[in-house]
Amino acid sequence: MTSFETLPIAVIGAGPVGLAAAAHLIRRGLPVKVYEAGASVAANVRDWGHVRLFSPWEYNTDSAARDLLRAHGWQEPPGKAMPTGSDLYVKYLKPLAETPEMAAVIETGARVIAITRLGADKVVSKDRETKPFVLAISNNNGPARRDLARAVIDASGTWTAPNPLGAGGIPAAGEAEHADRIVYGIPDVLGRDRAIYGGKATLVVGAGHSAANVLLDLASLAQRDPGTSVVWATRGANLMRVYGGGRADQLPARGELGSRLKAIVDRGVVTLVAGFSATRVKSGSSHILVEGETANGMRELGPIDRIVVATGQRPDMNLTRELRLDLDPWLESSKALGPLIDPNLHSCGSVPPHGHRELAHPEPGFYTVGIKSYGRAPTFLMLTGYEQARSVVAAIAGDLAAADDIHLVLPETGVCSSNPIPDEAAASSGCCGGPAPANVDACCVSDADAKAEGKGGCGCGPVDVPVRKPSVKVAEPAGCC
Structure with missing residues (x-):
């Protein structure tokens, strides 16, 4: 043996x-x-x-x-x-x-x-x-x-193993039955899948970099094919993470990705529906409709030809x-x-x-x-x-x-908050109230204030989330988060 x-x-x-x-x-x-x-x-x-x-x-x-x-x-x-x-x-x-x-x-x-x-x-x-x-x-x-x-x-x-369309972590009602209209991940909208999306109404669900890539490709396709329309649904209302830190991002291309996404939304190329939690997919006359919960009650999106689920x-x-x-x-x-x-x-x-x-x-x-x-x-x-x-x-x-002997220094996003802040503040600061003073080792104003008060960890964490401590001792990161 x-x-x-x-x-x-x-x-x-x-x-x-x-x-x-x-x-x-x-x-x-x-x-x-x-x-x-x-x-x-x-x-x-x-x-x-x-x-x-x-x-x-x-x-x-x-x-x-x-x-x-x-x-x-x-x-x-x-x-x-x-x-x-x-x-x-x-x-x-x-x-x-x-x-x-x-x-x-x-x-x-x-x-x-x-x-x-x-x-x-x-x-x-x-x-x-x-x-x-x-x-x-x-x-x-x-x-x-x-x-x-x-x-x-x-x-x-x-x-x-993609996450489902359903916001609760399980498939939305009707999601499996309409699988022929739904794709998960990042379809090649401008290449092999162009015929599927050109001239069609597409709903993109998700608020990460995958969703951003799909939305930008669909916006580009819409310029070439005017019949193409795009709706973007996000479960959260604060889009700071996906819009990113812009020029503050230590990976410039990542910052540019978010900036370009915000620009096409601001121009109306993409219709944004924030705070939408999908619960059901159902058939219309020749299209599909997506129902979801919002802060103001139930809402229906459609008619839709295709759904791209980019929820991780x-x-x-x-x-x-x-x-x-x-x-x-x-x-x-x-x-x-x-x-x-x-x-x-x-x-x-x-x-x-x-x-x-x-x-x-x-x-x-x-x-x-x-x-x-x-x-x-x-x-x-x-x-x-x-x-x-x-x-x-x-x-x-x-x-x-x-x-x-571990060495890991990663480029920060320039966005150090999950606290909801006004859109105009997010656009100008990108992080927790604006950049920290130059002489303070912090990622932003909120983090600088927290450190001045002698608080441990990052000052950007939301107050409604319980404090979590590592189960093993790890080296403290430089700066924030």
């Missing part, structure tokens, strides 16, 4: 963070097996390949992956250029997967459908940490097989049902990350440095990394996932000094 120590570390998902984890394992000489459910690596990235990232190349590649690529003659893209999803795949992820070291350990078309311990469900405690992990693998070639692993890094992401994603909890996980009770993120990334409290975009200790679970040897570690929280950047992967791999290798 194969000894526990010689079993591979299983990496679930061959996206950017999963491949980074594999690169770090290879660098350390540890056996690794990468399982990718798609027909190629980075299948989810390819699904949004038409979208341009607002972060440049320097934020989107991993150090160990770069070293591996350079050893095979890779020419690194210009660091300040901003790739599309297709660029990321063609110029970075595909060449990385094709290096001999990577190609030998990646299996595509291999979906991990369940994880457990050999001979022990989640109830059994005796000798649990000495039992190998068992991964049930489906590859559409007969019954699922079972592979063993000494540790598991789950980098499977959340792209294939959630982690697949079925995969790890037989493992002992410690999750944040409402974000479903790693529990220690919850207070640091909770969108009820934070919008700055900066996250305190964190690594293997915050990403571990009561299940020894199991880690969640990448966007899945954030659960339902938004604003994840690939740079975060790369540092997560580096720290986790170092911990698995037993190099705790390197695993705990």
Whole structure:
């Protein structure tokens, strides 16, 4: 029988963070097996390949992956250029997967459908940490097989588990029945899907960067095809986050995305319906209608031809049902990350440095990394996932000094508040009452006032949300949030 120590570390998902984890394992000489459910690596990235990232190349590649690529003659893209999803795949992820070291350990078309311990469900405690992990693998070639692993890094992401249209977290009435009119995510409005949206009335639901990209594309399509109309529905009434910090954003393209979105709304190219919680989709004479709750009672939107649901994603909890996980009770993120990334409290975009200790679970040897570690929280950047992967791999290798030596500085959004403030104030300040004084280490006026009063944490948090404290000690971030 194969000894526990010689079993591979299983990496679930061959996206950017999963491949980074594999690169770090290879660098350390540890056996690794990468399982990718798609027909190629980075299948989810390819699904949004038409979208341009607002972060440049320097934020989107991993150090160990770069070293591996350079050893095979890779020419690194210009660091300040901003790739599309297709660029990321063609110029970075595909060449990385094709290096001999990577190609030998990646299996595509291999979906991990369940994880457990050999001979022990989640109830059994005796000798649990000495039992190998068992991964049930489906590859559409007969019954699922079972592979063993000494540790598991789950980098499977959340792209294939979108949130529903229904505002309460479950599908709206009629959502399933009208599935042929609804798409989730970021359709290629100006490319392969143009015929579907040209000359049609489209409702976009969501208030994040995905929704912003779809709305801008639809607005561009409407200029070319006057029959195209766009309605934008958001559950919240405060759009500060999606409009962003403008020139205060440390990622200029992210700030510009929000500014462009606000401009098309102000010009009437897009009809905004804020504070709308969808509850029902129903058929009209030849279109569909969407009912929802508002502060003034029920409202009906329509007639609509298509609905784009850009309300984020959630982690697949079925995969790890037989493992002992410690999750944040409402974000479903790693529990220690919850207070640091909770969108009820934070919008700055900066996250305190964190690594293997915050990403571990009561299940020894199991880690969640990448966007899945954030659960339902938004604003994840690939740079975060790369540092997560580096720290986790170092911990698995037993190099705790390197695993705990975590460095993570993320570009802030310039918007540090989830408090509702007047639209004109939001437009002028972008954050909690305006910029902080230059001689104060704070992100805005409210945060500066809080620090002057000796309060801990960020002064931008809403007063109606309970204070949340990390379950483990983490380094304090610079500035706010």
